[in-house]
Amino acid sequence: MMKATELHARLGGTLHTLSAASWALHVSRWRPSTPARFDAEWELHPAERREVVVFNRRCYENRYSRAFGDVSYAYAGQVAQATPIESTTACGELLSECNEALGSGSDLNSCLQNWYEPDHWLGDHRDDERALVPSAPVASVSWGASRRFTLKPRKKVPASLEADAADSVPLELYLGDGDLLIMGGSCQQTHVHGVPKRRKKDEGEPGRRISWTFRQFRAPGDLLARKRKR
Numbered sequence: 001m002m003k004a005t006e007l008h009a010r011l012g013g014t015l016h017t018l019s020a021a022s023w024a025l026h027v028s029r030w031r032p033s034t035p036a037r038f039d040a041e042w043e044l045h046p047a048e049r050r051e052v053v054v055f056n057r058r059c060y061e062n063r064y065s066r067a068f069g070d071v072s073y074a075y076a077g078q079v080a081q082a083t084p085i086e087s088t089t090a091c092g093e094l095l096s097e098c099n100e101a102l103g104s105g106s107d108l109n110s111c112l113q114n115w116y117e118p119d120h121w122l123g124d125h126r127d128d129e130r131a132l133v134p135s136a137p138v139a140s141v142s143w144g145a146s147r148r149f150t151l152k153p154r155k156k157v158p159a160s161l162e163a164d165a166a167d168s169v170p171l172e173l174y175l176g177d178g179d180l181l182i183m184g185g186s187c188q189q190t191h192v193h194g195v196p197k198r199r200k201k202d203e204g205e206p207g208r209r210i211s212w213t214f215r216q217f218r219a220p221g222d223l224l225a226r227k228r229k230r
């Protein structure tokens with residue numbers, strides 16, 4: 001996997017150091033939308049927000065979301081049924097462009113697409129499902145209205161991660177139309193991230209936003225092999 005500094009040299013943008021072993025690379029206006037493409041993608045949002053179980057309570061997600069990829073995966077207490085990624089869709093195009101951007105060896109293979117109305121948001125969390133390849137970066141592409149995106153050091157990290165989490169700092173970004181964000185290193189172990197509720201003082205006009213988050217799941221056989229070892 002390419003180092004952060006190499007990726008930065010290749011893609012430009014701003015490289016943010018988050019801790020001794022975590023970083024985020026933000027490239028503005030990497031693959032911008034057009035009004036027609038944005039509207040067509042917006043139409044694809046599921047009719048209902050997903051019902052999820054958080055701390056044993058049923059609730060609805062504060063956004064629309066849909067999983068794409070070859071694998072169904074457990075997410076916030078339920079199993080999201082993933083739809084295969086078609087190469088002709090925006091999701092498919094952006095997935096191959098992200099893999100190309102990350103360089104040879106990159107094998108992102110799944111997507112969580114999110115649709116946000118101006119009053120939608122996403123709480124702090126880590127993309128740390130057990131089925132993900134932990135060393136693979138997480139790449140996201142945003143379209144539409146700019147939204148605040150926050151990365152915060154975890155309050156407590158296990159002893160095994162203390163070295164990686166050394167010098168942890170928070171980061172706040174605005175993700176605008178076409179922006180690429182790559183979270184790398186130990187980011188999913190050292191930090192939580194989220195898209196907070198919009199505030200009046202936030203940058204930009206309130207509007208709709210779509211994001212695609214690309215991640216790498218282990219091959220199913222690999223997951224089984226790991227389960228057996230436990």
Ligand SMILES: O=C(O)CCC(=O)C(=O)O
Binds near residue numbers: 112122140149194195
């Ligand atoms: O909408 C975003 O930029 C963040 C999405 C995200 O963190 C996720 O889907 O796990």
Ligand SMILES: [Fe+2]
Binds near residue numbers: 126
């Ligand atoms: Fe996430």
